[in-house]
Amino acid sequence: MVSKSQIKLIKSLSQKKYRNKHQLFVVEGRKGVEEFLDSSFELFALFSSSEDYKVSSELYFPASEDELKKISFLKTPTDVVAVFKLKESEEIIESALKVVLDGVRDPGNLGTIIRLCDWFGIKTLICSRDTVDCFNPKVVQASMGSLTRVSVKYTALGELFENNPELPVYGTLLEGENLYTSTLENNGFLLLGNEANGISEEIKPFITHKITIPQFGAIQSTESLNVATATAVALSEFKRGVFTEK
Known part of the structure; x- marks a missing residue:
């Protein structure tokens, strides 16, 4: 279940000032979420109607199709919405x-x-x-x-x-x-x-x-x-x- 406070937080992340305030951003869709899960970005929370994702139980929140619609920024929501922690960008590579x-x-x-x-x-x-x-x-x-x-x-x-x-x-x-x-x-x-x-x-x-x-x-x-x-x-x-x- 997705709580009202979670919905409010996720929807606020559409704006840069709240992404910076909470140091969080949203990733949607199976391919994108899997890419970020395999990267150095740290997961904050994952909402999905599927249990396929190998994440710790405290970070996984089962969500219905209607609940995913409420937190999605897409016209056609997918089966997963994840929130990741922002991280500092790397220094500019001085070659190539x-x-x-x-x-x-x-x-x-x-x-x-x-x-x-x-x-x-x-x-x-x-x-x-x-x-x-x-x-x-x-x-x-x-x-x-x-x-x-x-x-x-x-x-x-x-x-x-x-x-x-x-x-x-x-x-x-x-x-x-x-x-x-x-x-x-x-x-x-x-x-x-x-x-x-x-x-x-x-x-x-x-x-x-x-x-x-x-x-x-x-x-x-x-x-x-x-x-x-x-x-x-x-x-x-x-x-x-x-x-x-x-």
């Missing part, structure tokens, strides 16, 4: 390619980018402080467990680049050099901007290499690709160069 996001606001985009980092072996994802919180329930859901393997760090991007002047900064801009003909190093920063406004003006001066994904179709549009799509294309090209060298 790192993805940097400047003001990405859409939870689905961030969750997808975390999955892409996991797929392409990117261990560090660095976000500006105004980027959506990676423990937002929609981000966690979209990341499909990849958040357990990708270190997400929030910091001031200007300070980040100032403290690492030896590393190239590849900024994705409409007026950049063709990505497919650019010389790319698999050691540096790949910088992508906000969905509507792109990379902020105060961060643009730190870009050492302006790159763009050229348009081949006939659609007349001044809008750029979706930021998650652009991340996938750019990472694929960076990694293609690595494999070509071997």
Whole structure:
């Protein structure tokens, strides 16, 4: 049974201020929950209509379908909702390619980018402080467990680049050099901007290499690709160069 106090607590975790206050976040769905159970994240409570999960009895709470609906953030609730404890993000890894996001606001985009980092072996994802919180329930859901393997760090991007002047900064801009003909190093920063406004003006001066994904179709549009799509294309090209060298 799920108590009223538990329902109130879980629903409050939709907001960042309460996630920070309680140091907790929510994971839903069998795949995501199993990924987090197998990770270094510590379980706080698990609510499920199934007894398949191997967790201690004091952390397991049987829940009916109606009770799961009350604590779920999904339109179609699954058979498990788990609450995990937040932990400090790891230090920025100072080697290999790192993805940097400047003001990405859409939870689905961030969750997808975390999955892409996991797929392409990117261990560090660095976000500006105004980027959506990676423990937002929609981000966690979209990341499909990849958040357990990708270190997400929030910091001031200007300070980040100032403290690492030896590393190239590849900024994705409409007026950049063709990505497919650019010389790319698999050691540096790949910088992508906000969905509507792109990379902020105060961060643009730190870009050492302006790159763009050229348009081949006939659609007349001044809008750029979706930021998650652009991340996938750019990472694929960076990694293609690595494999070509071997």
